[in-house]
Amino acid sequence: MEYIFSDRVNTLKPSAIREIFKYAADPQVVSLSAGNPAPDAFPCKEVAEISAKILSERPIEALQYSVTEGYAPLREHLKGYMKQKYGIGTENDELIITSGAQQIMDLATKSLCNEGDTVICEAPSFIGSLNSFRSYNAKLCGVPVESDGINTEILEEKLKSEKNVKLIYVIPNFQNPSGVTMSFEKRKKVYELAKQYGVMILEDNPYGDLRYSGEDIPSIKSLDKDGIVIYSGSFSKVLSPGIRVGWCVAPAPVVQKMVVCKQGSDVHTNIWSQMVAYEFMTKYDFEGHLDRLRSLYRKKAQYMMDLLDEYMVPYITYDKIDGGLFIMCKLPDYIDMLKFCKEAVMRKVCVVPGNAFLTDENELCHTFRINFSTPTDEQLEKGIKILGELLKELCEAKEEN
Amino acid sequence: MEYIFSDRVNTLKPSAIREIFKYAADPQVVSLSAGNPAPDAFPCKEVAEISAKILSERPIEALQYSVTEGYAPLREHLKGYMKQKYGIGTENDELIITSGAQQIMDLATKSLCNEGDTVICEAPSFIGSLNSFRSYNAKLCGVPVESDGINTEILEEKLKSEKNVKLIYVIPNFQNPSGVTMSFEKRKKVYELAKQYGVMILEDNPYGDLRYSGEDIPSIKSLDKDGIVIYSGSFSKVLSPGIRVGWCVAPAPVVQKMVVCKQGSDVHTNIWSQMVAYEFMTKYDFEGHLDRLRSLYRKKAQYMMDLLDEYMVPYITYDKIDGGLFIMCKLPDYIDMLKFCKEAVMRKVCVVPGNAFLTDENELCHTFRINFSTPTDEQLEKGIKILGELLKELCEAKEEN
Numbered sequence: 001m002e003y004i005f006s007d008r009v010n011t012l013k014p015s016a017i018r019e020i021f022k023y024a025a026d027p028q029v030v031s032l033s034a035g036n037p038a039p040d041a042f043p044c045k046e047v048a049e050i051s052a053k054i055l056s057e058r059p060i061e062a063l064q065y066s067v068t069e070g071y072a073p074l075r076e077h078l079k080g081y082m083k084q085k086y087g088i089g090t091e092n093d094e095l096i097i098t099s100g101a102q103q104i105m106d107l108a109t110k111s112l113c114n115e116g117d118t119v120i121c122e123a124p125s126f127i128g129s130l131n132s133f134r135s136y137n138a139k140l141c142g143v144p145v146e147s148d149g150i151n152t153e154i155l156e157e158k159l160k161s162e163k164n165v166k167l168i169y170v171i172p173n174f175q176n177p178s179g180v181t182m183s184f185e186k187r188k189k190v191y192e193l194a195k196q197y198g199v200m201i202l203e204d205n206p207y208g209d210l211r212y213s214g215e216d217i218p219s220i221k222s223l224d225k226d227g228i229v230i231y232s233g234s235f236s237k238v239l240s241p242g243i244r245v246g247w248c249v250a251p252a253p254v255v256q257k258m259v260v261c262k263q264g265s266d267v268h269t270n271i272w273s274q275m276v277a278y279e280f281m282t283k284y285d286f287e288g289h290l291d292r293l294r295s296l297y298r299k300k301a302q303y304m305m306d307l308l309d310e311y312m313v314p315y316i317t318y319d320k321i322d323g324g325l326f327i328m329c330k331l332p333d334y335i336d337m338l339k340f341c342k343e344a345v346m347r348k349v350c351v352v353p354g355n356a357f358l359t360d361e362n363e364l365c366h367t368f369r370i371n372f373s374t375p376t377d378e379q380l381e382k383g384i385k386i387l388g389e390l391l392k393e394l395c396e397a398k399e400e401n
Numbered sequence: 402m403e404y405i406f407s408d409r410v411n412t413l414k415p416s417a418i419r420e421i422f423k424y425a426a427d428p429q430v431v432s433l434s435a436g437n438p439a440p441d442a443f444p445c446k447e448v449a450e451i452s453a454k455i456l457s458e459r460p461i462e463a464l465q466y467s468v469t470e471g472y473a474p475l476r477e478h479l480k481g482y483m484k485q486k487y488g489i490g491t492e493n494d495e496l497i498i499t500s501g502a503q504q505i506m507d508l509a510t511k512s513l514c515n516e517g518d519t520v521i522c523e524a525p526s527f528i529g530s531l532n533s534f535r536s537y538n539a540k541l542c543g544v545p546v547e548s549d550g551i552n553t554e555i556l557e558e559k560l561k562s563e564k565n566v567k568l569i570y571v572i573p574n575f576q577n578p579s580g581v582t583m584s585f586e587k588r589k590k591v592y593e594l595a596k597q598y599g600v601m602i603l604e605d606n607p608y609g610d611l612r613y614s615g616e617d618i619p620s621i622k623s624l625d626k627d628g629i630v631i632y633s634g635s636f637s638k639v640l641s642p643g644i645r646v647g648w649c650v651a652p653a654p655v656v657q658k659m660v661v662c663k664q665g666s667d668v669h670t671n672i673w674s675q676m677v678a679y680e681f682m683t684k685y686d687f688e689g690h691l692d693r694l695r696s697l698y699r700k701k702a703q704y705m706m707d708l709l710d711e712y713m714v715p716y717i718t719y720d721k722i723d724g725g726l727f728i729m730c731k732l733p734d735y736i737d738m739l740k741f742c743k744e745a746v747m748r749k750v751c752v753v754p755g756n757a758f759l760t761d762e763n764e765l766c767h768t769f770r771i772n773f774s775t776p777t778d779e780q781l782e783k784g785i786k787i788l789g790e791l792l793k794e795l796c797e798a799k800e801e802n
Binding site: 007012014036044047051055056059064105110112128134135200240267 | 402404405406407408409410413414415435436437438440443445448449452453456457460461463464465466467500501503504506507511512513514515516518529532533535536599601627628629637641642643644645652654655658660661662664665666667668669670671672673674
């Protein structure tokens with residue numbers, strides 16, 4: 001039988017990163033391409049303890065069907081936590097627990113975008129979200145990211161010129177893949193523009209708690225007096241990505257529609273996981289755990305930047321990061337980025353080509369993304385040394401021509 | 402702000418059953434409206450044991466990101482199990498682990514149906530699946546279910562007359578909500594018709610292992626020599642619904658497209674759950690557990706049918722069931738079914754009005770669905786007695802007029 005797929009998914013491709021993972025599975029390979037938390041980052045003992053208690057005291061609750069909105073104690077706790085710690089959430093907002101933050105992108109797009117509608121996103125941006133928008137046949141419109149976040153002049157131009165813009169998708173903190181943080185001025189400007197043009201903002205904040213230096217900047221959602229921001233939070237980087245638990249704070253009518261869509265998608269999120277997340281946040285030292293993560297990653301981030309400065313600068317340029325898990329490096333214009341990435345794989349180092357994060361993957365691109373949370377310090381040093389040697393060879397070969 | 406939702410979800414409503422659940426939450430109410438496994442059905446001790454072992458020996462594996470296709474050992478085991486036990490799966494098929502079987506409906510529709518395409522389904526059918534089809538703006542076309550399954554003459558008429566039919570959705574074993582099992586002859590006929598008209602079959606089998614009497618009938622998927630059947634399996638009724646783990650066996654190109662869609666939906670299914678399911682199937686007496694479930698539910702099903710015969714027949718008629726969790730009762734034509742269901746709620750017994758399961762909820766309908774797995778025997782007796790008294794009153798009032 002010849003299989004004919006729907007228009008919305010016909011041209012959809014597997015994530016380029018997941019293709020690179022095939023090479024990265026080779027234990028000889030130094031993978032700087034992942035975005036996994038460090039093995040040291042998991043509160044394994046605590047999760048085992050919590051899980052044993054739940055499965056001994058309330059096993060039926062953890063294994064039976066549950067409600068689509070999410071585990072009530074976790075929802076209530078997160079509402080208070082987000083309000084108190086980040087000033088997020090008004091009386092017109094609601095909170096839904098999702099199967100990872102990825103599902104927020106899915107449910108928001110499904111609820112708000114017709115096929116052919118436009119989603120404005122940062123260029124570059126997180127490939128998982130871009131593919132989620134693509135899977136509903138949304139038209140992607142990229143707006144360049146600068147050292148202080150999205151270019152708001154171009155954002156306004158696009159809001160003027162593009163038709164049927166339904167969402168502005170941004171990752172204001174330690175953006176994936178650029179590592180860049182949006183300034184408070186730009187956050188306010190993005191909010192004002194969205195309000196002016198009647199478009200909702202989808203604010204994705206998976207790394208917000210992983211700030212290693214500088215001061216926290218208020219989220220766009222905390223400015224939301226008009227009910228125009230959908231905020232996406234996640235346990236993936238601060239507890240566990242494998243349990244697939246995220247949460248969304250958004251205007252109640254939007255959450256209600258997302259709940260109806262979630263009923264048809266997966267009924268509800270794994271309930272054992274939700275109970276574990278709730279117990280970990282409320283019965284353990286969650287803030288201490290976050291401090292420990294920041295301390296762990298601060299060291300690794302600094303080490304990575306030291307290595308880049310030693311082995312790859314000035315051939316590459318990059319923005320120093322204040323948090324998150326990624327650094328984006330820019331090659332000289334005369335170096336073929338894809339060739340560099342392929343040659344790196346041959347030398348057993350994996351990085352992600354920057355074009356994977358663009359709305360148009362065929363656009364000329366000189367960047368690549370590296371991650372420092374997953375590899376060991378030894379692997380980081382080995383990997384960056386190899387990349388440095390390769391780059392030096394390519395640059396010197398160029399100079400000889 | 403005025404929220405404008407996408408066309409596909411604009412008219413989507415919360416499941417009628419979930420609305421009824423609001424009443425059912427009252428502890429005074431006897432709920433015959435759920436579809437939850439019995440509290441006795443959960444292998445709590447085994448799950449606690451397995452979970453403790455995993456979280457002690459391989460915690461990072463259970464908490465880290467995993468692959469979209471599903472936990473490799475579980476996939477491999479299920480492939481062999483389905484092949485050996487049910488003759489399901491060819492060399493052209495693949496298997497994907499999903500976040501409950503509900504996600505199979507979501508991913509299959511997303512992959513195969515454009516907006517406006519037609520999905521043929523049994524009438525009545527499972528409301529969760531119908532809402533999933535609706536959420537992609539598929540047009541639903543219902544074909545009546547008889548005591549031996551879908552009416553295949555009407556099915557053929559619809560295949561001839563309906564435009565852009567992409568899927569035939571059936572629940573051949575102990576159908577939800579009718580309780581009916583499709584005969585082998587009809588399964589062969591449905592397969593032949595699908596082949597002839599170039600339409601794929603979506604075969605949903607959550608209750609197949611819960612047969613209490615009679616002989617197993619081969620699944621439609623086991624007849625699939627042409628790569629036209631998508632088979633949906635689930636751990637919800639045989640292990641736990643709260644862990645949200647299902648699996649799909651389908652032609653490889655279809656599974657590949659579902660994998661790409663799943664990347665954008667929830668990245669992967671909760672990995673701890675997948676490991677628990679694998680360990681339970683392979684290190685414990687899974688077949689003995691299924692025997693125990695059948696024995697538990699066989700008694701409850703028989704008790705329910707005895708109660709119906711004692712307190713409600715001949716006012717109602719119903720098809721005796723050989724398995725599953727539901728019985729569908731038909732009221733006399735002169736009784737207003739919705740009035741009956743509402744009055745039952747007033748007397749603190751919840752059942753599900755049959756129209757909730759129709760493609761057009763406004764169609765005239767005289768049936769209601771009852772579940773016997775969730776309530777205790779005492780609740781079953783109390784509930785059916787109350788329904789019987791109510792029905793007698795309504796019928797006698799009618800006779801007096």
